[in-house]
Amino acid sequence: MKLSKIFIPTLKEVPSDALIPSHQLMLRAGMIRPLGAGIYSFLPLGYRLMKKVMEIIRDEMDGIGGQEFHLPALNPVELWEETDRVKAFGDTMFHIKNRALVLAPTHEEVICSIAKNHIRSYRDLPQIWYQIQTKFRNEARPRSGVIRGRQFLMKDSYSLDATWPGLDASYDAHAQAYKNIFTRVGLKFFIVGASSGAMGGSASQEFMVESEAGEDTCAICDGCGYAANIEVAASAVPGALKNGESAAVEEIHTPGVKTIDELREFLKVDESVLAKSLVYMAGQRPVMILMVGNDQLNESKLQVVLGADARPAHPDELKALTGADGGSIGPIGLDGFRIIADKRLEGANNLISGANKNDYHLRNIDLKRDTKIDAYYDLRTALAGEPCTTCSKPLRVIRAIELGHIFKLGTKYADAMKASFLDEHGKEKPIIMGSYGIGVERVIACHIEQSHDKNGIVWTKGLTPFHVHLVLVNANNAKITAVANDLNEKFEALLLGVLYDDRGDVSPGFKFKDADLLGMPLQVIVGEKHVANGNVEVKHRATGEREIIEIGKVVQYVEKYYES
RNA sequence: CGGGAUGUAGCGCAGCCCGGUUAGCGCGCCUGCCUUGGGCGCAGGAGGUCGCGAGUUCGAAUCUCGCCAUCCCGACCA
Structure with a gap:
C-alpha cells in the first residue's frame, strides 16, 4: 500500500479534546475522526486494525x-x-x-x-x-x-x-x-x-x-x-466484635452532629462502635441497612440482595418513616422496616447509632437484644491494603x-x-x-494504552495494521527509488502487509516522524547512505534498535521476524 | 441527570476583562523555486456566518440573556 495513495491524515498537534494516549494517538495517526459525542468514523488505517x-x-x-x-x-x-x-x-x-x-x-x-x-x-x-x-x-x-x-x-x-x-x-x-x-x-x-x-x-x-x-x-x-471487580470484591476485615457485657440503652444528646466523622469526634470513640444507618426503598418497602462506622456501602452488593430497582430513600421519605432526618436515624423502634446489616456487625453490642429523633443518638445498642436484624450480608466496599480473604496478603x-x-x-x-x-x-x-x-x-x-511512547504508537507482532513500514528517504533519487519499489513489490508478493512511504514531496524527517507515529513494528529505511553499499536499514519501533541488512536479504529478515 | 470548563480558518491558539481600523499568530493547504537521514528554506496566495438566536449600544468576537455543541468530574453503565 502506497502512502501517497492511502488516506491516512496524520496530525502533528494533539487535538485539544483528547486527553488519554489512545484517543490522542488514534486521532493523530489518522485512524479515527469524531462525528459527535461518542460517535467515531473509522478511517482506512483504523478500519484495517478493526x-x-x-x-x-x-x-x-x-x-x-x-x-x-x-x-x-x-x-x-x-x-x-x-x-x-x-x-x-x-x-x-x-x-x-x-x-x-x-x-x-x-x-x-x-x-x-x-x-x-x-x-x-x-x-x-x-x-x-x-x-x-x-x-x-x-x-x-x-x-x-x-x-x-x-x-x-x-x-x-x-x-x-x-x-x-x-x-x-x-x-x-x-x-x-x-x-x-x-x-x-x-x-x-x-x-x-x-x-x-x-x-x-x-x-x-x-x-x-x-x-x-x-x-x-x-x-x-x-x-x-485473587482478583475481583470492586463490585463483588471481598476482604478479610475483622468484625466489630462483642465488646464486654451489653449495658442498658441510653439516649445521648448530640446537637448538630450529622456525619459519622462528626459523631466520632463528638463522642471521642472509635469508629468501630458506630453503626451507620442507611435507608433504601425496595419497591414500597423501606429497608434499613446498617454498616460499621465509615464503611462504604457497595451498591452492587446491595442490588444482589434487594433487586435492581432499590433506591436510596428521599429525605422527606426518611422523615416520614423514621421521624428524623439523615444523621439521626437508627435501628431501634422502627415499624414496618426490613433491617439488614453488614457482616462485620454480626454479634456486635454496645453500639452507637441514631435515635430516630433529631440531634439524639443511642448508645449500648445490642443488635440481638434490642432489634431484629433480618439478615447479615457482605455489603461493604473493599479497600486497598485490607487482607485477602484467602491468603491474608494486602489487596491492591x-x-x-x-x-x-x-x-x-x-x-x-x-x-x-x-x-x-x-x-x-x-x-x-x-x-x-x-x-x-x-x-x-x-x-x-x-x-x-499499553504500547506507545512519546513518538507515537508501538504495534506488536500480534496486532499491527502492516507488517513493515518501508521508507523511501529521497524519491528524487532514481537509484534508491528503484530499490524501494522493488522491495515493495516483493513484500506485496509475499502477502506481507507493507506500508510504502513513496511520497515525493515530503522531507525525510517528516517521513521518519510519521513512521514512528504510525508505529509499525519494523521500519525498512531505503536511503542513499546505505544503498551505496548494497544495504538498507531496519529499525525496530519498540526498541529503536537499527540493523544494517543487505538489500537482497531484507525480505527474508522481515519474514523471519514474523515467524518467530 | 448534577457540577465545572470551552466554543474565533482543517488543527493548535491569541484577542474578550477595559466595546471602536481591514479579526491576528503558528501548523496545515495552493503556486513557484530550493532542499533531501529526523515534522527543511525562500517568495507569493487562498481560506472566517468569531457556535446559534435575541438584547443593550451610534457601534458587539468583546457586555447581558436564552439555546446548542464538545470536553472533564460525578451519578449511571448488559
Whole structure:
C-alpha cells in the first residue's frame, strides 16, 4: 500500500479534546475522526486494525464451534417487552421515533427468539452462535475516545445448552477462547470475578486491562491471584466484635452532629462502635441497612440482595418513616422496616447509632437484644491494603478497562420468552443460556494504552495494521527509488502487509516522524547512505534498535521476524 | 441527570476583562523555486456566518440573556 495513495491524515498537534494516549494517538495517526459525542468514523488505517482484530476473534470463535450470524440492529420494541428489558435499559436504549423499533444494545432477545422457533430437541443442542456487529447505547456520558461510545462494535456470542454441565463447558470454552484472543493481540490482561448486574445469571467474569483510563475498579491479590471487580470484591476485615457485657440503652444528646466523622469526634470513640444507618426503598418497602462506622456501602452488593430497582430513600421519605432526618436515624423502634446489616456487625453490642429523633443518638445498642436484624450480608466496599480473604496478603486496588465479559445466564431469557426443548425423556425444559461479549474498539485502544511512547504508537507482532513500514528517504533519487519499489513489490508478493512511504514531496524527517507515529513494528529505511553499499536499514519501533541488512536479504529478515 | 470548563480558518491558539481600523499568530493547504537521514528554506496566495438566536449600544468576537455543541468530574453503565 502506497502512502501517497492511502488516506491516512496524520496530525502533528494533539487535538485539544483528547486527553488519554489512545484517543490522542488514534486521532493523530489518522485512524479515527469524531462525528459527535461518542460517535467515531473509522478511517482506512483504523478500519484495517478493526479487521485484524475481527480476524483473530473469528478464528478463535470458530475454533470453539461458534457459528457466525448477522443479526439486525433494528429490533421491534415488543421483543424487548417480553423480557422486561425496555424498563431495565431505560434511557440507555435508543428508541426509534416514527416506528415501534429500538436500536439493539445487545442481542439476547433476538437469539432467544430464533432458538424458540427452531430449537425443538435436546438433539439440537448445544449451540454457540455469535456475531460481530454494531451496538447502540445511549450512554449518558461517552468518554475516553472509543473506549465508551454510543455506537461501537461488539463480538457477542450466546451459548444454548440442554444441561447445566453443558453451560459450564460452553462458558469454559469461551473463557479459553478469550484468553487466546487477548494473548494473540498482545495484551497484558487479567480476569476478575464480576457482578452479573441486570443481565442476571449465576456467574460472570470480566477480562481486564490495567489502566489509569479505566472506568472499573478491581481488587487484586498478588499473593494468591485473587482478583475481583470492586463490585463483588471481598476482604478479610475483622468484625466489630462483642465488646464486654451489653449495658442498658441510653439516649445521648448530640446537637448538630450529622456525619459519622462528626459523631466520632463528638463522642471521642472509635469508629468501630458506630453503626451507620442507611435507608433504601425496595419497591414500597423501606429497608434499613446498617454498616460499621465509615464503611462504604457497595451498591452492587446491595442490588444482589434487594433487586435492581432499590433506591436510596428521599429525605422527606426518611422523615416520614423514621421521624428524623439523615444523621439521626437508627435501628431501634422502627415499624414496618426490613433491617439488614453488614457482616462485620454480626454479634456486635454496645453500639452507637441514631435515635430516630433529631440531634439524639443511642448508645449500648445490642443488635440481638434490642432489634431484629433480618439478615447479615457482605455489603461493604473493599479497600486497598485490607487482607485477602484467602491468603491474608494486602489487596491492591487498581483501575482497569473491561475488554470482555462472560456470563452464565441460566434460564432467565428462555423462561421469559418460553424458549424450550424436549429432553430425552420427552420432558419440556427451558434452554440454558450463556452470553459473552468483546468490545472490538477497546481491544485496539487498550493495545495503544499499553504500547506507545512519546513518538507515537508501538504495534506488536500480534496486532499491527502492516507488517513493515518501508521508507523511501529521497524519491528524487532514481537509484534508491528503484530499490524501494522493488522491495515493495516483493513484500506485496509475499502477502506481507507493507506500508510504502513513496511520497515525493515530503522531507525525510517528516517521513521518519510519521513512521514512528504510525508505529509499525519494523521500519525498512531505503536511503542513499546505505544503498551505496548494497544495504538498507531496519529499525525496530519498540526498541529503536537499527540493523544494517543487505538489500537482497531484507525480505527474508522481515519474514523471519514474523515467524518467530 | 448534577457540577465545572470551552466554543474565533482543517488543527493548535491569541484577542474578550477595559466595546471602536481591514479579526491576528503558528501548523496545515495552493503556486513557484530550493532542499533531501529526523515534522527543511525562500517568495507569493487562498481560506472566517468569531457556535446559534435575541438584547443593550451610534457601534458587539468583546457586555447581558436564552439555546446548542464538545470536553472533564460525578451519578449511571448488559
